[in-house]
Amino acid sequence: MPLPVPVLPEGVDPAWLPPAAFRAVGGRRTLIRGSGPLVETVHGEVAEACRRFGGRVVRDAEAEGGAHDLVLDLGADAPELLGEEGFTSAREGGTTTVTASGGRGLLYGLFHVVRLGEAAFTGEWARERHHPALALRMLDHWDNVAVHPVMGQVERGYAGGSLFWEDGRARGDLERVRAYARLLAACGINAVAVNNVNVHETEARLLTDRIGEVAAIADVLRPYGVRTHLSVSFAAPVVLGGLPTADPLDEAVRGWWAEATRAVYAAIPDFGGYVVKADSEGQPGPFAYGRSHADGANLLADALEPYGGTVHWRAFVYDHCQDWRDRRTDRARAAYDHFVPLDGAFAANAVLQVKHGPIDFQVREPVSPLIGAMPGTPLAVELQATQEYTGQQRHVCWLGPMWSEVLRFRHQPESSVGELARGGLIAVSNAGDDPFWTGHPLAQANLYTFGRLAWRPDAEPGEVLDEWIRLTFGPGPEAGLHAVLDGSWRTYEKYTAPLGVGFMVQPGHHYGPSVDGYEYSPWGTYHFADRDGIGVDRSVATGTGYAGQYAKPWAELYESPDTCPDELLLFFHHVSYGHTLHSGKTVIQHIYDTHFEGVAEVEEAREVWASLAGLVDPERHARVAERYEEQLRGAREWRDQINSYFLRKSGVPDELGRRIY
């Protein structure tokens, strides 16, 4: 039986799968071959498209000769090496053929055809192979089951409540989750962790007596090829099992995890595995027992191993109680210092999940040196789609170019970050129960781009953006949309913290400027501005030595302010305001100029958006227009606070004599 496509609740935006995106497929004659649950999903999709656009779809058993415009073929002659997720596509003699050897491959092949639109049925081409570069393409949801007194329903969530949880339990009606799974499949995402990595009391119990709720979610994600993962507490044997210890080398603890994991698989046979934040920002971990993080990760890896599951062990381990007076402790060094000595000690199904930068998802950071320094460990790279530090989905900030820079970065010539991320690419989700899914309608582009880059880390981000625009908006507003999104990350960078120095945000919620907000805090995120200069000396010669964590040539390049790229100068060096950048400007003049430019660029983008009024549906248009007002207000606030702060500190006037307060 074909699986009916999910019905969107009234008023919910169809995002990149509006009915019109299926016009080309829906008007054609399609033959589907093969069997299995995902074939039913594919059938349901094509049947719905045909219902709308007048085409027809048959299964192999019913086919009585006759011509087909599209053949979706599972099994049969599918070439080897395609794997469960790959597919081929070819067009010959008026028929487009997609073959796959696994159900997910067939589904991805269908969405490939949908993306091509009419082009899928035009001309001829020889067999092309498509398969994902990375086997795991996952979203981590920082969703709480019970509303947290400080962090709310979704930690760092800017898109309403959780898609999965409400009022302390799994939602009874999961139709919207089904629609979410469908959107994820259409951009290639195949795994979701359904709860926050900060595992509070209620959430800890999802692992045991509340696993049924997770299973219900898994049931609706599965038909779209999305596997379910769970964040668990390292202290679970104590808090749930009543054991006196969670020591990873204790036999009773090992037995407890083995039994708990057996029960999880009894409820969710294709369960993906655990995500763990241990010894990080107050979460429990192996340090309490004098054990290493490899001991901790391997404990869970061993429990998951019989079922083919994976533990994603986060490398976000640092001292969050440091003394701002102590300039030798450097948070940027922490992940490398903790984990590199453990290279080779992790089990094959223990994946170390590393944030892309060494600090915390700032608008500009160097690529984490850890990623290039653990050849004997499966690594996953974590990005942040939720815009905690990049405008909280009130500002337009399309992160495609930043992510692409990270994925193409080469610590050493042999391999890019995209290739080193053998354990997968992960993003903290930016979606919630908001009618536009992501609060800001244009933030949908980040979710989509993430999925496509996880499939092909070397994809051209601008092309992915155009793909998203075409699917979501159809013909008409493409040029305007491209214009407002393409440069939006650099615009955001211009009006916020300069030259890679980071933070300068309001403490706690992290929205809006506060130059010294974290300067005297225990969090390890400082800029050290004084009357003469600014920046953090992370050189080996005179600073914290962080630059030395890179392989050559980066270690040398970052070591000296003469060779360090401008955009990272203040991340690596403390320099005077008069220091001349490669651009030819002084640091202080750069700060003034970029902050004026950033605001001007937002003003311009707002105008471009206004000009799209008749070309974009009214609700979307209005929501974005409203957010541009807030973005402009926010950008001006950033500009004026940053410029005033540095004029007052340095006493150096703006060469152009613009208004600074």
Ligand code: GCW
């Ligand atoms: O970016 C920081 C956030 C925390 C988050 C933490 C992490 C889930 O401010 O809210 O906690 O990182 O990645 O664990």
